[in-house]
Each structure stands twice: as structure tokens, then as C-alpha cells.
Amino acid sequence: MSPALRPVSSAAPPQRPRPRVVVVGSGFAGLNAALALAGAPVDVTLVDRDNYHGFWPLLYQVATAGLGPDDIAHPVRAIFAGHQNVTVRLGIVTQVDVEQHRVELDHGEVLLYDYLVLAVGSSTSDFGIPGVREHAFPLKTLPEAVHLRNHILTAFEHADSDRSAIPEGLLTIVLAGGGPTGVEMAGALSELIGTNLALDFRHLDVTAARVVLVEATDRLLGGFSERSQQEALSTLRNKGVEVLLGAPLAKVTADGVTLADGTDIAARTVVWTAGVRANPLASLLPGEKRRNGTVVVEPDLSLPGHPEVFVVGDVAAVVGGDDRALPQLAQVAIQGGRHAAGSILRHLAGRPTRAFRYRDHGIMATIGRQSAVAELPGGLKLRGTLGWLAWLAVHLVFLVGFRNRLVVLVNWAWNYVTWDRASRVILDD
Numbered sequence: 467m468s469p470a471l472r473p474v475s476s477a478a479p480p481q482r483p484r485p486r487v488v489v490v491g492s493g494f495a496g497l498n499a500a501l502a503l504a505g506a507p508v509d510v511t512l513v514d515r516d517n518y519h520g521f522w523p524l525l526y527q528v529a530t531a532g533l534g535p536d537d538i539a540h541p542v543r544a545i546f547a548g549h550q551n552v553t554v555r556l557g558i559v560t561q562v563d564v565e566q567h568r569v570e571l572d573h574g575e576v577l578l579y580d581y582l583v584l585a586v587g588s589s590t591s592d593f594g595i596p597g598v599r600e601h602a603f604p605l606k607t608l609p610e611a612v613h614l615r616n617h618i619l620t621a622f623e624h625a626d627s628d629r630s631a632i633p634e635g636l637l638t639i640v641l642a643g644g645g646p647t648g649v650e651m652a653g654a655l656s657e658l659i660g661t662n663l664a665l666d667f668r669h670l671d672v673t674a675a676r677v678v679l680v681e682a683t684d685r686l687l688g689g690f691s692e693r694s695q696q697e698a699l700s701t702l703r704n705k706g707v708e709v710l711l712g713a714p715l716a717k718v719t720a721d722g723v724t725l726a727d728g729t730d731i732a733a734r735t736v737v738w739t740a741g742v743r744a745n746p747l748a749s750l751l752p753g754e755k756r757r758n759g760t761v762v763v764e765p766d767l768s769l770p771g772h773p774e775v776f777v778v779g780d781v782a783a784v785v786g787g788d789d790r791a792l793p794q795l796a797q798v799a800i801q802g803g804r805h806a807a808g809s810i811l812r813h814l815a816g817r818p819t820r821a822f823r824y825r826d827h828g829i830m831a832t833i834g835r836q837s838a839v840a841e842l843p844g845g846l847k848l849r850g851t852l853g854w855l856a857w858l859a860v861h862l863v864f865l866v867g868f869r870n871r872l873v874v875l876v877n878w879a880w881n882y883v884t885w886d887r888a889s890r891v892i893l894d895d
């Protein structure tokens with residue numbers, strides 16, 4: 467019989483199972499890794515403890531009533547609705563076993579993988595300062611931002627009916643840490659108190675309220691140029707923020723803070739924006755860790771000895787020749803997530819992976835209305851209104867979801883025209 471006449475078997479050829487990629491974390495790094503793998507010949511499972519992607523650079527605006535919590539969060543399932551090869555799973559990863567290629571979730575489910583992308587971000591570190599954990603408000607998650615907003619608004623409600631606790635710090639807010647979050651929070655709080663709360667509580671003398679920013683080093687915005695640091699300092703002081711430099715915290719209590727030089731500041735609200743360390747899951751991985759718990763990775767972002775495991779974003783230490791790790795920034799995480807996805811696809815194609823090269827997009831921080839500092843690649847530095855407009859544009863572009871962008875834009879326009887920080891609602895938390 468000629469080969470052309472040979473009967474054709476009706477059975478389909480056995481399908482080779484597609485490689486399974488588990489991505490843990492739908493933050494900047496994990497989301498971008500999964501997006502880069504959507505449509506590729508792999509089956510992706512994206513796991514997160516929350517059902518949304520959170521845009522943390524605007525978290526302080528939720529805490530200061532400028533935006534609502536769901537303005538800066540986008541449901542992950544909606545992002546991947548059109549992508550057949552991406553499955554979304556809600557759950558907390560509790561175990562990672564890189565020898566057995568398995569990840570365990572809190573509800574008992576086990577996910578087996580051929581490739582793992584670990585992108586679980588960072589968590590708050592108290593630097594061992596007594597009382598931070600018990601008495602200070604962290605600002606790393608949406609529930610924490612809402613909790614802080616509730617607390618501040620409730621303090622003003624209490625002060626309105628009973629002024630006796632004001633000298634004891636009822637209306638004093640201490641912000642610990644003069645990095646971008648502390649500076650942005652201080653500027654926004656002074657505007658919230660000086661405009662909206664002054665009108666809302668017209669029988670209360672809101673000038674009795676204090677916003678105190680304490681920073682351990684002798685400058686704000688470490689990592690920015692001296693000129694930007696000075697701009698932030700003078701703008702905040704002009705807004706009435708008390709900025710204390712070279713003032714490390716010694717302890718936090720329910721009644722306030724004590725600085726290292728023994729100064730006591732009575733405050734019922736202490737916000738901790740100072741320290742982060744790697745997510746505790748990092749400690750489950752073998753290999754070298756930095757002092758802040760981050761996992762030292764290979765140049766292609768894989769875990770040493772495990773070319774099938776990639777560690778990206780805040781949880782990774784991408785160490786350069788000068789022994790300095792890349793900063794914990796959204797852009798580092800976004801680019802790292804995409805790079806890890808590219809490495810997986812190269813690996814599957816039998817091609818060597820490439821070293822990760824971070825493209826620096828610059829740094830920026832807003833100090834309040836019409837005031838920001840932006841330091842862009844090529845040495846371009848913007849300040850004041852120009853810096854502020856650049857800050858607004860960049861944050862709108864990187865916010866995920868058209869609805870979120872539109873709502874945030876409308877909110878900002880409303881706030882600009884009316885001075886109204888409209889989300890002054892106390893939610894039951």
C-alpha cells in the first residue's frame with residue numbers, strides 16, 4: 467500500500483502538557499509577569515491574598531481622604547478576563563518548596579509548577595523600635611490606609627465634642643520617616659486639616675492640630691538631589707508642618723513618641739512610613755539574603771541553583787557591581803516582572819536567558835498642591851507646578867484600568883477647583 471493510501475488514525479496525537487507557571491503576587495511585578503505570559507504557550511496561575519492589584523504610590527491619598535480605596539485598586543480577574551491561559555486564584559501562599567516545585571495556599575490547595583515567579587513584595591519593618599508594632603499605624607495596604615483615615619477623622623469628631631484631650635495629642639499626627647511617603651502624607655494632611663476639616667469643624671480651632679514629620683537623618687527625601695530636599699523642606703514648613711531632622715525615634719507609646727534625645731511628643735496618631743523589609747516568604751527560599759531579608763538573585767533574576775524560579779520586585783535584591791541593590795520602586799518591579807516572563811519564554815525556546823538591565827525612569831514625590839519634585843533621566847529636574855504636572859501625568863499613566871484613571875482624574879480636578887478632599891467618610895473597619 468502506498469503511504470498516501472494508509473488509513474489515518476482518528477485518535478488525536480497525545481498532547482504534551484503545557485508548562486505550568488505559578489506567579490505569586492499580583493502587584494507591580496507579578497501582574498506584569500502574568501500579562502507578559504498571557505497568550506504564550508504556558509498555563510499561568512496567578513495567586514494573591516487580595517483580589518485586586520493595588521497602586522501603592524497613591525495609597526497616602528486614600529489615608530488623607532483625597533481618593534476612595536477602590537479608586538486605586540483594580541480587580542485582577544477583570545484584567546485577565548480575556549486571557550484563556552491565565553487562571554486567577556485568591557489565597558495566601560504559606561509554603562514554597564523549590565525542591566518539590568510546589569506552592570501551598572492557606573486553604574490547603576497545592577499548586578505544582580514548572581516555573582515559579584515569586585513577587586510578594588515587602589512588609590513593614592519596625593527597625594526594632596519599641597512600640598511601633600503596637601501603637602503606630604503602618605501604611606502599606608488598602609485596609610491600613612482606610613483604618614488610618616478613620617482614625618484621623620474620628621479624632622477630630624472626638625475633639626469637637628470634648629476639647630480636653632487636645633493638649634494630650636488628640637489632634638497631633640506624628641509621621642515617622644521623611645522619605646517620599648512621609649513627605650507626601652505630610653503635605654496632604656496639612657491641606658486636609660487647613661481646608662476641609664477647618665470648614666467641617668467650624669467650632670473647633672483646627673490650628674491646634676499639629677502635623678510633625680520626624681526623620682532620623684539630617685535630610686528629607688534621601689536619594690533625591692539636595693535642591694529637591696531643600697524644596698521639600700521649605701514647602702512643608704510653609705504649609706505649617708513641623709519637620710524635625712536628625713531626630714530618630716526611641717519609642718512609641720499609646721500617648722505619643724519619645725525621640726532619641728529624650729524629647730516627648732504627645733500624639734494619638736503615629737504613622738510609620740520609615741521601614742520596609744522583604745515579605746516573610748523570602749525566608750523560605752534557600753540562598754543568600756540581604757540585611758532587609760531580600761533574596762539575592764542571579765543577573766537574570768532567577769534564584770541561584772534554581773533556573774526555574776524567578777524572584778522579582780521588592781522581595782528581590784538585584785545587586786550590582788558596587789554591591790548596591792536596585793531600589794524598591796514600582797518601575798524596578800514592573801520591568802523585573804516582564805523580564806522574568808521573557809526569561810521563561812527564552813528558557814522554553816532553548817535559548818539562554820539575559821541579564822536584567824533596569825531602565826531608570828527617574829524619581830518623583832509630590833509635596834502638595836502644585837508642588838512636587840521630579841528627577842528624570844538625563845539630569846532633568848522639575849520643581850513646583852511643572853514637577854506637580856509631571857507627577858500627576860505619570861501616576862495617571864501607570865494606574866491600571868481606564869475607570870480608575872478617569873475617576874482619579876475627575877477627583878483631582880474636583881479637588882483642584884474646589885479644594886474638596888471628598889472621601890471624608892468614616893467606614894466601619
Ligand SMILES: Cc1cc2nc3c(=O)[nH]c(=O)nc-3n(C[C@H](O)[C@H](O)[C@H](O)COP(=O)(O)OP(=O)(O)OC[C@H]3O[C@@H](n4cnc5c(N)ncnc54)[C@H](O)[C@@H]3O)c2cc1C
Pocket residue numbers: 490491492493494495496513514515516518519520522523524525526557558559560585586587588605606607646647745747778779780781794795796797799830
Ligand atoms: C505607601 C507606598 C507608597 C509608594 N510610593 C511609591 C512611588 O511613589 N514610586 C515608586 O516607584 N514606588 C513607590 N512605592 C513602592 C512600590 O509600590 C513597590 O516598589 C512596588 O509595589 C513593588 O512591587 P512588588 O510587585 O514587588 O510588590 P507589591 O506591589 O507590593 O505586590 C506584592 C503582592 O503580593 C501579594 N502577597 C504578599 N504576600 C502574599 C502571600 N503570602 N500570598 C499571596 N499573595 C501575597 C500582595 O497582596 C501584593 O498584591 C510605594 C510603596 C508604598 C507602600
